Amino acid sequence: MTRIDAKFAELKAAGKKAFVAYVMAGDPDYDRSLAVVKGLPGAGVDVIELGLPFTDPMADGPTIQAAGQRALDAGMTLKKTLQIATEFRKEDDTTPIVLMGYYNPIYSMGVPAFLDAAKAAGIDGLIVVDLPPEEDAELCLPAQAAGLNFIRLATPTTDDKRLPKVLQNTSGFVYYVSITGITGAAEAQAGDVAPEVARIKGQTDLPVIVGFGIKTPDTAQAIAAVADGAVVGSAIVSQIAAGKPVAEVLDYVKALSDGAHRA
Amino acid sequence: MANDLINSFMSGPDENGRFGIFGGRFVSETLMPLILELEAQYERAKTDPEFWAEMDDLWKYYVGRPSPLYYAERLTEELGGAKIYLKREELNHTGAHKINNVLGQILLARRMGKTRIIAETGAGQHGVATATVCAKFGLKCIVYMGATDVERQAPNVFRMRLLGAEVVPVTSGRGTLKDAMNDAMRDWVTNVHDTFYCIGTVAGPHPYPAMVRDFQAIIGKETRWQLEEQEGEGRLPDTIVAAVGGGSNAMGLFYPFLDDPSVNIIGVEAGGHGVDDRMEHCASLTGGRPGVLHGNRTYLLQDEDGQILEGHSISAGLDYPGIGPEHSWLHDTGRASYVSVTDKEALEAFQLLCRTEGIIPALESSHAVAHVQKIAGGLPKDHIIVINLSGRGDKDIYTVAKFLGFDMSDTEGRTAD
Numbered sequence: 001m002t003r004i005d006a007k008f009a010e011l012k013a014a015g016k017k018a019f020v021a022y023v024m025a026g027d028p029d030y031d032r033s034l035a036v037v038k039g040l041p042g043a044g045v046d047v048i049e050l051g052l053p054f055t056d057p058m059a060d061g062p063t064i065q066a067a068g069q070r071a072l073d074a075g076m077t078l079k080k081t082l083q084i085a086t087e088f089r090k091e092d093d094t095t096p097i098v099l100m101g102y103y104n105p106i107y108s109m110g111v112p113a114f115l116d117a118a119k120a121a122g123i124d125g126l127i128v129v130d131l132p133p134e135e136d137a138e139l140c141l142p143a144q145a146a147g148l149n150f151i152r153l154a155t156p157t158t159d160d161k162r163l164p165k166v167l168q169n170t171s172g173f174v175y176y177v178s179i180t181g182i183t184g185a186a187e188a189q190a191g192d193v194a195p196e197v198a199r200i201k202g203q204t205d206l207p208v209i210v211g212f213g214i215k216t217p218d219t220a221q222a223i224a225a226v227a228d229g230a231v232v233g234s235a236i237v238s239q240i241a242a243g244k245p246v247a248e249v250l251d252y253v254k255a256l257s258d259g260a261h262r263a
Numbered sequence: 264m265a266n267d268l269i270n271s272f273m274s275g276p277d278e279n280g281r282f283g284i285f286g287g288r289f290v291s292e293t294l295m296p297l298i299l300e301l302e303a304q305y306e307r308a309k310t311d312p313e314f315w316a317e318m319d320d321l322w323k324y325y326v327g328r329p330s331p332l333y334y335a336e337r338l339t340e341e342l343g344g345a346k347i348y349l350k351r352e353e354l355n356h357t358g359a360h361k362i363n364n365v366l367g368q369i370l371l372a373r374r375m376g377k378t379r380i381i382a383e384t385g386a387g388q389h390g391v392a393t394a395t396v397c398a399k400f401g402l403k404c405i406v407y408m409g410a411t412d413v414e415r416q417a418p419n420v421f422r423m424r425l426l427g428a429e430v431v432p433v434t435s436g437r438g439t440l441k442d443a444m445n446d447a448m449r450d451w452v453t454n455v456h457d458t459f460y461c462i463g464t465v466a467g468p469h470p471y472p473a474m475v476r477d478f479q480a481i482i483g484k485e486t487r488w489q490l491e492e493q494e495g496e497g498r499l500p501d502t503i504v505a506a507v508g509g510g511s512n513a514m515g516l517f518y519p520f521l522d523d524p525s526v527n528i529i530g531v532e533a534g535g536h537g538v539d540d541r542m543e544h545c546a547s548l549t550g551g552r553p554g555v556l557h558g559n560r561t562y563l564l565q566d567e568d569g570q571i572l573e574g575h576s577i578s579a580g581l582d583y584p585g586i587g588p589e590h591s592w593l594h595d596t597g598r599a600s601y602v603s604v605t606d607k608e609a610l611e612a613f614q615l616l617c618r619t620e621g622i623i624p625a626l627e628s629s630h631a632v633a634h635v636q637k638i639a640g641g642l643p644k645d646h647i648i649v650i651n652l653s654g655r656g657d658k659d660i661y662t663v664a665k666f667l668g669f670d671m672s673d674t675e676g677r678t679a680d
Contacts, residue, residue: 058291130291157293
């Protein structure tokens with residue numbers, strides 16, 4: 001059982017929905033990023049998605065692209081991203097951390113070396129956007145064997161025929177992408193999302209968390225109400241981009257998590 | 264991998280879209296169903312005589328195929344060695360080989376009922392070809408082009424707009440081909456229902472590398488019979504040479520000759536300011552290592568953290584940090600060899616071809632000519648080299664003028680100092 005499994009069991013027992021927050025590691029620099037990450041659990045965040053910066057984030061909108069570029073310009077790397085997790089784990093041994101990014105930096109380090117380092121840093125799960133089930137042998141299967149969750153994205157284009165393939169080697173939770181598009185784009189609609197979540201839950205016992213296009217406490221509440229939780233990324237990253245101090249960023253996160261937890 | 268373990272170099276990719284370890288389908292889940300559907304449609308079209316009859320008709324009457332295989336007599340004399348032929352792809356409608364592939368993809372898009380076509384472009388040749396074919400078939404066309412390239416390839420931007428396409432300048436990254444491809448993929452993932460992504464080179468997720476190669480293979484197939492026509496039955500070229508950015512013109516020429524072991528195959532990468540630690544080049548095979556970008560595993564210019572580097576080439580069409588996966592495989596197996604030439608050498612070759620043959624080549628194609636300029640003199644007179652002259656150089660005259668210190672705004676034609 002990973003920290004992710006434990007957290008969802010705990011939320012279920014308490015009858016609560018999950019609030020998942022995404023931040024880009026090293027944005028705007030290592031120290032401020034570490035301070036934000038350390039403050040997330042206190043701001044009501046149940047699961048942390050830690051973005052791994054990449055030069056060519058093809059599934060992301062301008063907000064996350066810019067965050068990755070700021071982090072890279074400030075000298076961020078995969079190793080330093082894992083270092084943030086290591087520092088965080090010194091103070092918090094229960095809040096799950098999911099590393100989210102693209103495959104090339106991981107492939108460049110080498111999959112076995114990466115898995116060792118990620119485990120040692122206290123990473124619990126991986127979301128690698130450009131690794132569909134067709135490429136499971138690359139990282140998904142070795143990661144599961146190493147005891148890390150591999151969390152898959154399901155999308156509006158994942159039809160019933162394909163869904164079992166997407167769910168097959170997924171663990172931890174399923175991340176439902178509420179829109180066809182990039183991060184931070186159109187507003188997610190609870191009415192559209194509800195039947196899709198039900199469709200996925202018909203085929204898996206894993207929690208289904210919804211992300212992409214959730215920008216306000218009200219939307220977080222509405223989406224969380226029809227799923228097992230909601231993810232907010234670009235909206236939080238925008239606060240960091242605007243140069244807000246760490247305390248203000250965390251207040252903003254708190255308002256979002258309160259929204260999700262009202263569901 | 265030793266060559267003698269491989270029965271054929273023409274059987275790839277496998278069912279997972281792999282050429283050895285290269286290729287694959289490294290895309291987000293949203294796009295997976297789309298590329299599987301495209302693969303199924305392409306597999307059907309590939310064996311459908313009606314599809315190829317339509318292609319042949321368009322190639323003949325719209326593009327002007329076959330393109331000539333031309334004996335470059337004065338270039339041969341000037342270099343004093345091997346006998347040099349030029350495959351004149353620059354004479355195709357729109358001035359480059361790109362339209363061979365665009366026609367195939369647009370016919371597929373029509374079969375699939377897609378009404379909105381998106382494309383990425385570097386030098387603008389693929390963008391112009393896509394805008395052209397979309398105009399012909401009345402399809403909406405959006406072309407993503409790096410802001411840097413919009414500036415250095417202004418004539419092609421205007422051409423695309425004349426043809427009714429929307430040109431979207433991409434400002435992310437350094438504003439070149441790589442960034443244009445990122446934004447095209449972002450558009451595709453957003454507009455999955457009506458949009459067809461027409462990729463211009465032998466890269467991207469499976470089936471694109473194989474499909475684009477198959478459409479471009481007309482170049483090598485024609486070269487084969489055209490050379491026999493001029494040099495006698497059964498005569499194969501001894502060496503075939505093409506410039507490689509993503510590598511579509513090169514795959515088109517190479518593919519039909521892969522199983523002819525006597526044919527020496529050379530791809531020429533953009534060496535920019537020189538292939539060294541400064542990374543001011545676009546020679547992915549000579550200066551990069553395997554990685555995953557834009558849907559496929561291939562050789563990439565990257566730093567030690569796996570972040571993609573920008574590279575440099577005077578030629579916008581070669582200014583890309585990756586290369587088609589089949590080239591990576593041909594490189595690793597040793598079936599083809601890959602070399603690089605610098606900006607300066609390409610510019611010299613550009614002028615050489617203008618003066619000896621009355622042909623203004625694209626800067627991309629000039630890289631292939633530049634390598635032949637290096638090797639031809641040392642080869643015997645009965646050694647036949649075929650260069651793929653993939654595009655014409657009209658679009659490059661501003662870049663070349665700037666480099667040569669020629670002031671284009673001076674109507675007297677004086678040299679600027």
